[in-house]
Amino acid sequence: MKHLLLCGGHVIDPANHLSEPLDVEIDDGKIVAVGRSLSPDHALAIDVSGMIVTPGLIDMHCHCYPTFPFAADSLPTIHPDAHMPRCGVTTAVDAGTCGWVDFPRFKRDVIDRAKTRVLAFLNISDTGMVHMTGEDNPQTFHPALTAEVARAFPGTIVGIKSAHYWVHKPFDELHPPWASIDAMVRAADSSGLPCMADMQPTHPGRSYPDLLLSHLRPGDIHTHMYAPQFDVLREGKVSDFLFEARNRGIRFDLGHGAGSLVFRHAIPAVAQGFLPDTLSTDLYMDNVNGPVLGLTHIMSKFLCMGLSVESVIAKVTCAPAEVLRLSGLGTLSPGSCADVTVLKHIHESVGYLDAEGTRMAGSERIECRMTIRAGDVLYDPYGFCAAHLYLI
Numbered sequence: 194m195k196h197l198l199l200c201g202g203h204v205i206d207p208a209n210h211l212s213e214p215l216d217v218e219i220d221d222g223k224i225v226a227v228g229r230s231l232s233p234d235h236a237l238a239i240d241v242s243g244m245i246v247t248p249g250l251i252d253m254h255c256h257c258y259p260t261f262p263f264a265a266d267s268l269p270t271i272h273p274d275a276h277m278p279r280c281g282v283t284t285a286v287d288a289g290t291c292g293w294v295d296f297p298r299f300k301r302d303v304i305d306r307a308k309t310r311v312l313a314f315l316n317i318s319d320t321g322m323v324h325m326t327g328e329d330n331p332q333t334f335h336p337a338l339t340a341e342v343a344r345a346f347p348g349t350i351v352g353i354k355s356a357h358y359w360v361h362k363p364f365d366e367l368h369p370p371w372a373s374i375d376a377m378v379r380a381a382d383s384s385g386l387p388c389m390a391d392m393q394p395t396h397p398g399r400s401y402p403d404l405l406l407s408h409l410r411p412g413d414i415h416t417h418m419y420a421p422q423f424d425v426l427r428e429g430k431v432s433d434f435l436f437e438a439r440n441r442g443i444r445f446d447l448g449h450g451a452g453s454l455v456f457r458h459a460i461p462a463v464a465q466g467f468l469p470d471t472l473s474t475d476l477y478m479d480n481v482n483g484p485v486l487g488l489t490h491i492m493s494k495f496l497c498m499g500l501s502v503e504s505v506i507a508k509v510t511c512a513p514a515e516v517l518r519l520s521g522l523g524t525l526s527p528g529s530c531a532d533v534t535v536l537k538h539i540h541e542s543v544g545y546l547d548a549e550g551t552r553m554a555g556s557e558r559i560e561c562r563m564t565i566r567a568g569d570v571l572y573d574p575y576g577f578c579a580a581h582l583y584l585i
């Protein structure tokens with residue numbers, strides 16, 4: 194584990210209200226110091242001038258339990274180490290790919306072996322998205338069992354998830370409108386965790402305001418907030434119930450995905466002050482080549498919508514850490530785990546696509562230049578930490 198000094202960069206650490214030129218010293222996997230003109234003995238000095246140094250980024254909605262071969266009803270997932278460090282992500286939170294049936298294998302084969310820190314929401318359906326047909330069947334929802342498994346992996350399972358339940362079909366006796374959401378909340382109550390809802394409003398019987406104002410609890414998360422199926426805007430104005438939900442403590446997560454960010458919702462909502470609490474990718478194989486690509490690409494879209502670089506960084510560091518109660522993450526406080534990301538803020542003409550194929554022109558983007566996880570360099574494409582220099 195290296196003794197490193199990142200010097201000359203601009204530190205943005207929203208948890209500590211820092212946005213200024215500072216050096217960061219890392220040793221033994223921890224942040225040792227953040228300050229001006231540090232000069233510790235024996236540290237490898239890395240010149241990051243012209244770049245931004247932030248806490249390691251947290252992507253709080255992705256799908257990273259790879260299964261091969263894919264079953265016909267599986268979500269095509271990614272591998273965390275292949276997709277996350279290159280976008281500055283040191284903590285990837287799997288959003289319910291597994292239910293309790295597959296979780297022990299996920300823990301053993303992926304979470305314990307990945308270099309990226311992987312945390313998880315546990316799906317309320319027994320087989321999660323490994324076999325998505327289960328998400329439509331209330332007989333696969335076992336709140337007590339789900340809560341028990343969640344309690345067995347404290348610090349790794351960080352919440353309960355419901356998704357894809359009974360979309361576009363009429364409700365019947367076997368499929369009540371709120372079966373999945375209410376089972377998820379029961380499991381979250383029993384395990385003392387927050388929950389994350391992916392819900393499709395279906396009328397009559399299941400409305401978006403009812404989800405936010407009656408079924409979720411303060412501290413729970415609605416993901417896919419700018420998806421086309423939600424009445425984010427009424428006559429061009431952000432719907433009042435969204436601000437009411439925010440006031441009662443509901444958290445709003447982007448969860449971009451292949452189909453859940455449309456600029457016709459996001460751009461007016463951002464302009465009117467209804468912003469995501471957290472930015473996340475919902476990364477899986479159907480969107481890695483667009484429109485998501487990775488977390489830095491999502492951050493760049495919000496820069497182009499007018500957010501400051503400090504605000505965008507807060508939504509992928511201290512904000513997800515607070516929502517998911519991840520103490521010690523999302524900060525560069527001395528003594529915390531040395532998860533650190535080095536970013537470059539680039540000003541040039543760019544274009545971004547949403548889930549409907551609409552293009553937004555912009556003039557800035559963020560690129561990851563180096564990713565450090567617990568003091569280990571995971572991503573260093575420009576060779577900042579190279580031991581040897583070949584002169585030509």
Ligand SMILES: [Zn+2]
Nearest residue numbers: 254255288475
């Ligand atoms: Zn998802």
